[in-house]
Amino acid sequence: MxxxxxxxxxxxxxxxxxxxxxxxxxxxxxxxxxxxxxxxxxxxxxxxxxxxxxxxxxxxxxxxxxxxxxxxxxxxxxxxxxxxxxxxxxxxxxxxxxxxxxxxxxxxxxxxxxxxxxxxxxxxxxxxxxxxxxxxxxxxxxxxxxxxxxxxxxxxTSLPVGLSVASGLNALAHCVDSLWAPRADPINQALALEGVRALAVALPGIVAEPEGLTGREQALYGGYLAAVAFASAGSGLHHKICHVLGGTFDLPHAETHATVLPHVLAYNAPAVPALAGRLAAALGAPVGEGEDPVPAAVGALNRLYEALGAPSRLADYGLTAGDIPEAVDRIVKAAPPSNPVPVTEAAITALLTAALTGAAPTATLAH
Structure with missing residues (x-):
């Protein structure tokens, strides 16, 4: 090809x-x-x-x-x-x-x-x-x-561990979104996957040794690669969702990105299994022969979140169930047509409800 x-x-x-x-x-x-x-x-x-x-x-x-x-x-x-x-x-x-x-x-x-x-x-x-x-x-x-x-x-080093985790996962979201954003190409996908690899190593290192520089250097390196990839690939569905949640409901930036990411991955991954396999490998969980790459990628990200004690509920940051209809309306209007999976009101309602309550993201969400 x-x-x-x-x-x-x-x-x-x-x-x-x-x-x-x-x-x-x-x-x-x-x-x-x-x-x-x-x-x-x-x-x-x-x-x-x-x-x-x-x-x-x-x-x-x-x-x-x-x-x-x-x-x-x-x-x-x-x-x-x-x-x-x-x-x-x-x-x-x-x-x-x-x-x-x-x-x-x-x-x-x-x-x-x-x-x-x-x-x-x-x-x-x-x-x-x-x-x-x-x-x-x-x-x-x-x-x-x-x-x-x-x-x-x-x-x-003065950034508290919790904020460091949220900020690093915000960077990870740049990477994942760059795999299938409107202008995604092989170069920004390569940068994004190296950013994922660096961040997946860096963040557990920061949690284990908050004052150490090794993990924090890797996080800066990974965050830079993530941003370069994002600047080239453009805003995908994940970022459109988070822009609405932040701008309309004043949710905190990093924590919102961190919370939403696993659900968007679970939503999109079934349509891009090859990219899901590469993402799983970058997260340290290479896909074995005959293994389905979609649950491998979703599971690898879920395990990283569990290890980090990552943000998991939008309700913790002020979003309510009553806010979801307005958020869904704004998100559906802003969603990129090139998203790997069609963006519907029902699907985004399910995604936001899961992110609101902290339900475990799975690759069957809205599919």
């Missing part, structure tokens, strides 16, 4: 080194000749951000970071950048912090240097998201792709 695809690789500088975040950030700011830096970091991470920016002259700090990036917050950050004549944005934090920097870059063109403290992966994509009137809107624009990313695993 011949290959035919159109793949775009995003251009970005990546600097990786545990314990070298401040040094590498200063070098990157100097390399870019920036004179007026705006540092974006939540008030909760301000002390850590101050250490990271210790060798950089910061013209203005902005700490009003809100998940899902409300339009009003983005407008305030844009105004601060304009008032201070900012020529470089430095974001220090997780996906919400990076997302706010992207929102500023979207309308101003000011370049971003991202310093991630979680495994969200936003730093490696040209995807932006803004929320207004309970609706999250996303788009793709090369202006929002950070010009450089400074990775330092030592900056993630």
């Amino acid at each position: 011949t290959m035919s695809f159109d793949h775009v690789t995003l251009g970005q500088r990546v600097v990786f080194g545990a314990g070298r975040g401040a040094e590498n950030l200063a070098a990157e700011v100097a390399r870019r000749g920036a004179r007026r830096v705006m540092a974006i970091a939540s008030s909760r991470e301000r002390e850590l951000a101050a250490r990271v920016c210790g060798q950089v002259e910061v013209a203005v700090w902005f700490d009003d970071v809100v998940q899902h990036v409300p339009v009003a917050t983005a407008d305030a950050a844009r105004a601060a950048a304009a008032e201070h004549g900012v020529d470089l944005l430095v974001s220090v934090g997780g996906g919400s912090t990076t997302g706010l920097a992207k929102a500023v870059a979207l309308t101003t063109g000011i370049p971003v240097v991202a310093v991630p403290t979680t495994y969200a992966g936003s730093e490696a994509t040209n995807v932006w998201g803004l929320t207004e009137d309970r609706t999250k809107t996303t788009g793709v624009d090369d202006r929002v792709l950070p010009a450089a990313v400074v990775y330092d695993a030592a900056l993630t």
Whole structure:
């Protein structure tokens, strides 16, 4: 069978080194000749951000970071950048912090240097998201792709184990969605599967040794690969579901992605058995001769979740049974036509109900 695809690789500088975040950030700011830096970091991470920016002259700090990036917050950050004549944005934090920097870059063109403290992966994509009137809107624009990313695993050791697990599973969701998203191709599938392999090793390592750097380095590496794959492949059904749950019902980003992922895998896997087999192998459960790859993949992910004590119930984060009809309506309208399995109201209702209550995901869901 011949290959035919159109793949775009995003251009970005990546600097990786545990314990070298401040040094590498200063070098990157100097390399870019920036004179007026705006540092974006939540008030909760301000002390850590101050250490990271210790060798950089910061013209203005902005700490009003809100998940899902409300339009009003983005407008305030844009105004601060304009008032201070900012020529470089430095974001220090997780996906919400990076997302706010992207929102500023979207309308101003000011370049971003991202310093991630979680495994969200936003730093490696040209995807932006803004929320207004309970609706999250996303788009793709090369202006929002950070010009450089400074990775330092030592900056993630303060992230509690539970949040580390949720953030890492959010990255894993990027990988799985990239296997069959609208622009999936052999290159981003390969990146995604290597990301799965790294994260499946990294997250149990973090749980076992929260202060250790080995697991956290692997999680950053896996999260980066996940994001690069996602940026190329686009948003699949999983991400459309989570954008609705986050933007409309204000559910927490990482925990929502982590909770929904096993159910979307169980829903889609029967239609793509070859990909399910490759996913099972990446999760450390190679499919034996004559074995059905679909339950192998679903079972491997379920076992990883059990080992991690992963999030499993959307009810724990504020979703109610009464919210499901509106969520289903929004999701069905947003679902990509290319999803491996047809997206119906009945199927998404069953999927969300299972995720709401924590029912064990199985490959028979809605099939």
